Amino acid sequence: MSPATLDRAYRDCRRIAAAHGRTYFLATRLLEPERRPAVHALYAFARLVDDLVDTAEDGAVAANSDGAHAGAAAAHLDRLEYELRGRLLRPAEIGGGADHTDPGTLEDRVLLAVSDTIRRYAIAPEHFWVFLDSMRMDIPGSPQYRDRYPTMTALREYMRGSAAAIGLQLLPVLGTVVPVAEAEPAAAALGEAFQLTNFLRDVAEDLDRGRVYLPADDLAAFGVDRDLLLECRRTGTTDPRVRRAVSHLIAVNRDIYRRAVPGIDLLLPRVRPAIRTAATLYGGILEEIERRDHEIFSARATVPTHRRLRVAAREFTTRTLHPAH
Structure with missing residues (x-):
């Protein structure tokens, strides 16, 4: 992974924060510039998960049935947690030169930025697992709902x-x-x-x-x-x-x-x-x-x-x- 890939990931997180968290984003403008990308990454990850849960709920309401939607959303949330845990277990590898790798989907880039933020600031990963457990409580039909x-x-x-x-x-x-x-x-x-x-x-x-x-x-x-x-x-x-x-x-x-x-x-x-x-x-x-x-x-x-x-x-x-x- 090149610095360009990581920069793109943080820019995407910034756009998500600017588009959806007006109060939050305005407050981050008062932070020192070097701290802002990490805050945007944390917001973008939370927003990614929240949108996933809301989409599952909207689908369940529209279909008047929560089984299929709950199963898909719960599985997606599990994949997100699995991918984030995996990224945190693997050593960060950021090389120089031009970026010729595929940066993946927006979800991939948000995970890239938030995993980099967790490492960079030594944030306890347990705070993310607790967060995801609460989000499972919002998925209709799931055991924790x-x-x-x-x-x-x-x-x-x-x-x-x-x-x-x-x-x-x-x-x-x-x-x-x-x-x-x-x-x-x-x-x-x-x-x-x-x-x-x-x-x-x-x-x-x-x-x-x-x-x-x-x-x-x-x-x-x-x-x-x-x-x-x-x-x-x-x-x-x-x-x-x-x-x-x-x-x-x-x-x-x-x-x-x-x-x-x-x-x-x-x-x-x-x-x-x-x-x-x-x-x-x-x-x-x-x-x-x-x-x-x-x-x-x-x-x-x-x-x-x-x-x-x-x-x-x-x-x-x-x-x-x-x-x-």
Whole structure:
């Protein structure tokens, strides 16, 4: 493999991050240039897996049968894990000169970039296996599949792989001023906070795929169940009981942010503005939901572009004027 092949792989990852992770990609622009490719590679791998799972779910819903789609998706996920494990076991071989080899598919190139990132930053591979295990919980018909979560404890077990593991993957790339293990709880919590924000924003889309991520017992405390959510989705309106439940879960979400955000100060000073930007913008999604009076079925809550740019510009100015902070 030549440097040109690896460069192409990282460029593909950058394009994936720019196209699909607007908030995430904007935050990475505040990182030092040498750290950005690794962050893009981690995002692209997660996106690759997420798209695979979503496609399987969409196919299962369309066919009103999950067996064949689940089997194909589960097998594909197994192949991804097998290939990644194999790449990590093989020594990296990057030679000079022109690249005359076939760089393979986009999937191959994403795996190439993420395996290089794992080696380069000594990321614990276990964080990727935990992530993939949680993704199997999203494939209809698979043994691990769950379409709802009875308690926040059960949901957090899922988010341990789907979200906390992402924060732990990123931590060695970002760098810390303390031993990595000391910064891990806050990094995991921030990933969980981001994930719960996504769940609150995407209730309608998740219902379309047959999933309810919000904890059933928290919903039930406000008189909400899956049937009521489906009725809200059908009519495009949000029942007052759902509004109250969402308001409660926003408060729960903000408590996770409060525990996670102090951990940003454990990161290297130059990367803190990027992570603060991401935390501020994701928190802004909660504010947008509140601004709409918790109306989550008529439109998807997003932070306006002008605000995203303003937050990023503020953090960029802080980093430029006070590079040690």
